[in-house]
């Protein structure tokens with residue numbers, strides 16, 4: 001069956017024909033292609049078209065699809081049983097590896113998604129401090145737990161209000177613009193003894209890529225320390241992508257709690273939250289803050305995650321960053337050469353080309369980008385075999401599997417785009 005037929009069928013079975021809203025390609029005025037298989041830097045759809053991938057399952061496949069050591073580890077694990085609901089060695093091995101690379105995660109809990117990780121970290125921060133309010137940034141996305149949907153980024157940012165979420169739940173979510181330290185300070189001055197935590201994407205990736213302004217993360221650290229609130233770094237995107245030690249290593253700021261997802265599962269459903277031992281010990285069964293999961297610590301996911309982290313330690317992050325920056329700059333100059341204004345943001349192996357004539361430092365500017373022009377660009381890049389995120393407010397991810405030839409083909413495709 002071709003993608004068109006499959007999408008028609010899917011729409012009779014799932015809302016919008018998809019299991020996660022962005023996949024419907026609504027923001028680029030198109031329909032999705034259905035993926036048949038993936039290897040290295042490439043995807044193949046059921047229609048037989050090959051694409052160079054810049055989505056990589058929204059980030060986890062930083063090694064490329066079907067990296068041999070990751071696939072082998074997952075196959076080996078599955079032959080020993082796919083789920084026990086009981087402790088297994090893989091949980092310890094992955095936790096030890098994470099702690100080695102991100103030392104602030106003295107103790108941690110494995111869960112099955114980024115959403116679970118952030119939801120649990122917030123509950124823990126509230127339980128530990130005995131406070132209800134928390135600060136989140138407009139356009140940051142921390143998964144779809146109720147409290148985080150206030151002014152969330154990604155596809156949630158396109159929906160007015162928060163249907164389905166009681167007003168009382170959202171009333172504890174204090175909002176500030178990203179990179180606006182003064183706004184956070186004001187929240188603390190007004191309600192400092194009621195704020196449990198500040199949660200932040202240490203480099204924002206869900207309103208497009210927005211790196212933190214100089215002093216922003218340090219300012220958050222200082223305010224949290226001063227007012228006895230916890231600082232939570234949501235490193236679901238940045239963990240093991242900005243560097244092996246994540247954004248906290250790169251920017252030299254230590255949060256109290258960290259949330260991880262994506263890469264640590266090597267393509268399997270995994271999330272993780274962790275931090276200071278004294279705080280983590282508040283979790284049941286040691287403490288009274290409850291969180292549980294049937295599939296938490298799943299042996300196949302642990303094995304794939306561990307193999308991924310081991311392989312990443314042999315990879316050259318700096319080289320990939322340099323290659324990514326060079327390619328993204330070239331791509332930008334090709335598009336601006338066609339008369340389309342672009343603001344490029346890039347860090348590590350991620351970038352966003354905003355279709356905007358001004359710098360993007362928060363959701364204000366991100367939401368003013370030219371969505372029509374992005375749709376035009378996306379449709380034509382897809383037609384030339386380049387698979388990009390189906391919305392202008394997302395990141396493009398590169399991987400260790402991309403060759404220089406892949407980048408050259410991407411630039412070649414961009415040269416053919418007509419606005």
Ligand code: PMP
Nearest residue numbers: 113114115141142143236237261
């Ligand atoms: N936090 C961040 C920063 C994310 O980007 C995402 C998902 N893109 C999540 C949390 C939620 O993760 P998941 O989709 O695995 O629930």
